[in-house]
Amino acid sequence: MNVDKKPITFMILAVLAILVGTLLTTFIPLFVGTVSPSTEKVIPYKPLELEGRDIYIREGCNNCHTQTVRPLPFETRRYGSYSQLEDSAIDRPHLWGSKRTGPDLARVGRKYPAAWHYLHMKSPQSMFPQSNMPSYAWLADNKLSTRYTEKKMKVLGYPYTAENITALKELTEMDALVAYLVRLGKELKQ
Amino acid sequence: MANETRYEYDAVKGFAISSLFWGVVGLLVGILISLQLVYPQLNLTPWLTYGRLRPIHTNALIYGFTIPAAFSLFFFLVQRLGRAPLAFPGLAKFTLYLFNIAIVLAALSLFAGMNQSKEYSELEWPLDIVVVILWVLFSVNIIGTIVRRTEEQMYVSLWYILATVVGVAIVYIGNNISMPVSLFKSYSVYAGANDANVQWWFGHNAVAFVFTTIPLAVFYYILPKSSGAPLYSHRLSIVGFWSLVFAYLWTGAHHLVYTPLPDWIQTVAIAFSIFLIAPSWASVINGYGTMNGRWEQIRNNYLVKFIILGITFYGLQTVQGPSQAVRAFSALIHYTDWVPGHVHMGTMGWVTMTISAGFYYMLPRIYNTEIYSVKLANLHFWLVLVGQLVYSVTMWITGIRQGAMWRALNSDGSLVYANFIETLTPNYPFWNLRTLGGVIFFIGFLVFVYNIAKTIQLAPAPQKA
Numbered sequence: 263m264n265v266d267k268k269p270i271t272f273m274i275l276a277v278l279a280i281l282v283g284t285l286l287t288t289f290i291p292l293f294v295g296t297v298s299p300s301t302e303k304v305i306p307y308k309p310l311e312l313e314g315r316d317i318y319i320r321e322g323c324n325n326c327h328t329q330t331v332r333p334l335p336f337e338t339r340r341y342g343s344y345s346q347l348e349d350s351a352i353d354r355p356h357l358w359g360s361k362r363t364g365p366d367l368a369r370v371g372r373k374y375p376a377a378w379h380y381l382h383m384k385s386p387q388s389m390f391p392q393s394n395m396p397s398y399a400w401l402a403d404n405k406l407s408t409r410y411t412e413k414k415m416k417v418l419g420y421p422y423t424a425e426n427i428t429a430l431k432e433l434t435e436m437d438a439l440v441a442y443l444v445r446l447g448k449e450l451k452q
Numbered sequence: 453m454a455n456e457t458r459y460e461y462d463a464v465k466g467f468a469i470s471s472l473f474w475g476v477v478g479l480l481v482g483i484l485i486s487l488q489l490v491y492p493q494l495n496l497t498p499w500l501t502y503g504r505l506r507p508i509h510t511n512a513l514i515y516g517f518t519i520p521a522a523f524s525l526f527f528f529l530v531q532r533l534g535r536a537p538l539a540f541p542g543l544a545k546f547t548l549y550l551f552n553i554a555i556v557l558a559a560l561s562l563f564a565g566m567n568q569s570k571e572y573s574e575l576e577w578p579l580d581i582v583v584v585i586l587w588v589l590f591s592v593n594i595i596g597t598i599v600r601r602t603e604e605q606m607y608v609s610l611w612y613i614l615a616t617v618v619g620v621a622i623v624y625i626g627n628n629i630s631m632p633v634s635l636f637k638s639y640s641v642y643a644g645a646n647d648a649n650v651q652w653w654f655g656h657n658a659v660a661f662v663f664t665t666i667p668l669a670v671f672y673y674i675l676p677k678s679s680g681a682p683l684y685s686h687r688l689s690i691v692g693f694w695s696l697v698f699a700y701l702w703t704g705a706h707h708l709v710y711t712p713l714p715d716w717i718q719t720v721a722i723a724f725s726i727f728l729i730a731p732s733w734a735s736v737i738n739g740y741g742t743m744n745g746r747w748e749q750i751r752n753n754y755l756v757k758f759i760i761l762g763i764t765f766y767g768l769q770t771v772q773g774p775s776q777a778v779r780a781f782s783a784l785i786h787y788t789d790w791v792p793g794h795v796h797m798g799t800m801g802w803v804t805m806t807i808s809a810g811f812y813y814m815l816p817r818i819y820n821t822e823i824y825s826v827k828l829a830n831l832h833f834w835l836v837l838v839g840q841l842v843y844s845v846t847m848w849i850t851g852i853r854q855g856a857m858w859r860a861l862n863s864d865g866s867l868v869y870a871n872f873i874e875t876l877t878p879n880y881p882f883w884n885l886r887t888l889g890g891v892i893f894f895i896g897f898l899v900f901v902y903n904i905a906k907t908i909q910l911a912p913a914p915q916k917a
Binding site for chain 1: 503
């Protein structure tokens with residue numbers, strides 16, 4: 263059969279060739295328990311943490327910071343216990359990242375308290391004079407928008423109460439981001 | 453005139469010019485973010501911070517430069533190789549306008565921080581839909597023209613074009629399925645490790661179907677055309693094509709080595725990554741074989757210069773990539789600057805050189821003229837070659853250096869460089885060199901744009917038939 267004379271047949275064969283690896287390594291695992299862990303142990307995001315996570319995404323923090331600690335001795339020594347499937351089980355999207363211009367943040371909530379982050383986000387150079395991280399002082403001037411908070415919690419299926427959301431009214435984007443950062447590394451029930 | 457095919461080149465020209473324009477924009481942003489990594493005070497306003505600009509750099513050069521270059525070259529190739537006019541020239545022009553509107557909206561939305569956070573797939577869901585519409589419009593013209601061709605046999609380039617058409621569609625849609633919250637915000641339907649697995653299945657196959665099959669389609673056409681030699685082996689191109697299209701999809705998880713993704717998926721990806729050397733080098737061997745007995749052309753034929761150096765960087769890229777997938781090497785260089793060094797050898801070496809050869813070959817022909825200056829084309833060649841080498845080599849050195857510092861342990865098991873900043877600051881001189889490499893490359897690209905602009909400007913006015 264001369265498939266190079268039959269463009270439609272050719273395309274169908276190409277699609278089939280593409281789908282074999284696609285299904286076996288990417289889409290069938292969606293339904294396999296070892297890749298989709300139980301979410302029972304995970305503490306759902308609170309509205310403020312979720313808004314903070316969305317600011318982390320908006321500002322592209324994942325371009326410089328990973329959130330996955332590798333099971334290697336020098337890595338666990340630097341960052342803490344290595345990442346497990348359960349840690350990110352409810353994360354949509356995942357934020358594992360691909361480049362460490364700055365350090366990994368998967369366990370950063372165990373390392374620094376909120377007060378540290380407020381100072382560091384305002385002026386990274388005040389703590390590390392040679393740091394190349396931009397200042398995010400302006401996040402403290404931006405009032406947190408809660409317009410879609412409830413919708414977001416619903417879409418992601420996290421529990422919340424109306425009071426949870428009204429409590430955010432007077433907070434800033436900085437408060438939300440810091441609330442997210444101090445949660446990192448504490449996502450599982452003890 | 454009755455039997456002569458009337459080719460339609462308006463959209464071919466429009467997409468080529470769009471590609472060059474967005475290429476300049478994407479490279480400028482690249483130079484700025486390279487500077488920001490050493491001089492954080494250059495993060496002037498929220499919308500000019502590194503975190504927002506880096507996706508603009510990557511998206512501008514993937515979707516703003518490479519994709520319209522492909523639209524342009526593919527609309528040319530399907531007509532020439534099929535000996536048939538473009539099936540829907542009006543639709544092609546509409547595609548061109550919609551494309552440029554979409555790129556402007558994409559840039560604005562990324563400046564505003566609207567992004568899905570998935571690498572190379574940052575655009576939010578309404579723009580994803582526009583991208584899919586654009587791809588369908590493009591595909592209709594490509595498939596329509598191929599179906600109506602008068603040349604029965606489809607040449608290798610057309611296989612790679614058809615693979616691009618279906619491959620991009622599958623991976624782009626697969627990765628972008630999301631749950632909208634508002635017009636500007638959505639969440640992935642996949643969670644955690646699955647989301648990462650789907651993302652890198654997409655990420656690596658964006659490399660397959662944008663940065664591999666697109667330049668390969670151009671390579672297989674331009675090399676025989678510019679060297680005047682027939683393709684070395686048709687059989688090798690068949691084996692290479694099908695094994696490449698089959699194997700690429702298994703390899704995405706080599707981006708996730710040592711993550712919580714189950715080991716078997718990582719191992720399968722590593723194994724297929726190593727296998728991929730074979731089909732990749734099938735094209736390299738086909739290129740070198742075609743040059744058998746004609747190697748003097750690499751000195752005196754600027755098109756051959758671009759296309760052979762391009763396929764050489766492809767050859768190096770496709771050995772370096774699989775070696776990075778291996779666990780022992782991944783442990784050292786993953787998350788360091790080695791990886792941008794790797795990516796930029798592929799994009800600045802292989803992809804851009806091949807597209808340049810394609811434009812240098814195609815544009816004078818469709819404008820009925822000669823290239824404005826072969827001298828400038830040679831200058832362009834040397835500038836992009838040197839710029840790319842400076843970029844990649846400095847990144848490899850500092851990547852290995854940083855990887856080694858991260859893993860250095862004292863005899864008691866404690867970290868030698870416990871403070872991350874100690875491993876970061878030695879990057880700065882290398883990053884400055886990288887900026888220099890980028891600037892040299894950019895100047896080369898401007899020479900390219902100037903050469904093309906002059907070629908178009910000096911072309912004879914089209915004759916009305």
